[in-house]
Amino acid sequence: MGYPHPSHPKETVVLSKYFGDAAARTHQGWVERGGYEGLKKALGMTPEAIIEELKASGLRGRGGAGFPTGLKWSFMPKGDGKPHYLCCNADESEPGTFKDREIMRWTPHALIEGCAVACHAIGAETCYIYIRGEFTDPWAVMSTAVAEAYAAGTIGANAMGSGTRIDIVLFRGAGAYICGEETALMNSLEGKRGNPRIKPPFPAAAGLFGMPTTINNVETLAAVPHILNRGAAWYKALCLGNPKSTGTKLFSVCGHVMKPGNFEITMGFPMKDLIYDLAGGMRPGRTLKAVIPGGSSVPIMNRQEAEAALCDYEGIVEKGSMLGSAGFIVMDDSADIVYEVYRLAKFYAHESCAQCTQCREGTAWTTKILERILKGQGKPEDLALLLELSEQMTGKTICVLSDSCAAPIVSGIQKFRSEFDAYLRRAKAPVLAGA
Amino acid sequence: MSGGAGTGHGAEGEHQPVFVGGARDKLEALFPRFPTRQACLLPALWIVQEERGWISPGAMAEVASLLGLTPAYVRGVVTFYTMYHTHPVGRHFIQVCTTSPCHLCGSDDVVKALLKETGCGELGATSPDGRFTVIEVECLGACGFATPILVDNDFIESTSPERVPGILAGYR
Secondary structure, three states, X not given: OOOOOOOOOOOOOOOOOOOOOHHHHOHHHHHHOOOOHHHHHHHOOOHHHHHHHHHHHOXXXXXXXXXXXXXXXXOOOOOOOOOEEEEEEEOOOOOOOOOHHHHHHHOHHHHHHHHHHHHHHHOEEEXXXXXXXXXXXXXXXXXXXXXXXXXXXXXEOOHHHOOOOEEEEEEEOOOXXXXXXXXXXXXXXXXXXXXXXXXXXXXXXOOHHHOOEEEEEHHHHHHHHHHHHHOHHHHHOOEOOOOOOOOEEEEEEEEOOOOOEEEEEEEOEEHHHHHHHHOOOOOOOOOEEEEEOOOOOOOOEEHHHHHXXXXXXXHHHHOOOOOOOOEEEEEEOOOOHHHHHHHHHHHHHHHOOOOOHHHHHHHHHHHHHHHHHHOOOXXXXXXXXXXXXXXXXXXXXXXXXXXXXXXXXXXXXXXXXHHHHHHHOOOOOOOOOOO | OOOOXXXXXXXXXXXXXXXXXXXXXXXXXXXXXXXXXXXXXXXXXXXXXXXXXXXXXXXXXXXHHHHOOXXXXXXXXXXXXXOOOOOOOOOEEEEEEOOHHHHHOOHHHHHHHHHHHHOOOOOOOEOOOOOEEEEEEOOOOOHHHOOOEXXXXXXXXXXXXXXXXXXXXXXX
């Protein structure tokens, strides 16, 4: 485990400050770096005060949906006498996204601290951290860190001597993208197939084991102690003018860039600088063709859109896509958009839980159509059929997996139609073999 | 243990109980962490796979009986998740990421090199010497380190066709 790059001067390092510093992984090392001060402070505050501070900070969920964190926590019932649960979503599986993995590998105690603060704020005694099964290194690091935190009395029956009980249990997934969907994750934790649930009821009313539950992404929880330590005003000021998107965020950049990696920038940072400066720009002789910025589940941006966008929730919507989990898949002029759209459709077809007809059939059917186009067997009506199917796959299912499959297909056809046409007119040689 | 052990009949022949000794202790240590027995299903299946390399029908029946579930229910869960093996695999199980970010960075060539060097020939197959099974896996979540592969529990970043022989040498 090494970390590939030192911080760029344009980064604002808060969450990633100790990435690459192995000593920060230990409980003692974390305390020496100011760790667990946020938890200590939180345990002396009322849950209401913590939630107000978070609301004032403007922190929004970093898993993809961008829901205001303080507001989410405020939905938890009070004085209901039921057990409450916190789930930490560490099932990071969105293509292009690899930020939570770094938080867990390098600063496991930052996540434990954030989970403990959240438990106190929502009245939960137990937090389950659901880590995807393939993340063997983060699992090992987190296991050691949780054991250390128990041994030090930081969590457990009497967390930091406060009289509050906070248990943290790690849970290993077993290979299913859909378990990153919050209700599928809860089903999986309960020992079921990872099928998303119909909402309502929302998790705050009936979540894990039917009890009031809050579920947050790793990065969201890791940001919480910093906000308590340095104040909501400090966090809110970390943006470039848009008060709706505040704080720093880890952006994963991969694909055709010279320096792929995670970059921590303030919300509103220009996408052009992120791609060309921080991530090192294109390979020699290559030019930017497209960016999928939200992980793969959002519309593809073309070069003009990407170069003009600001990296926050609203800025990317304004340029035709969504921030999502901020995993940037960058493609230069050598990329075959049709193939990449096909590969993503194949991903969603593989990962569909198959509950909803539109998704089960739609992801498989669109994959099949894209496959025949790439085999040189496309029919003139195929693009219209893909668009019609995508329409039927959007907004009609229990979760958004099928919408996610449709987003790159529709935007790919809209913005790069000539590449599809080239296969359909047989002007481009097939790239897939087979009858 | 008593109950459902040995009631399943699958490719493994007579089922020898998994949850005895240390494996049994591991499972029982899980019980107090969850409000239901059913919630221990995924962890229990992981224990089976660690002990036996795959999850046989007999093992599914044993887990079902320990957790108060039916064998059919357990099978339904096992087959939902891609990481559980429902048949024996090679001594070393290799998963190579080929989703878009890795595809853009040349994962197809890593797949070819792995198939050739292991002797597996095709994805999903086990090499004639029984040493390796290679499968394609969807996004391993390390896209900035393309192409990542997972060999058993070893997560290896930034592989290339050139690195494949050296990596495999460590598992021969």
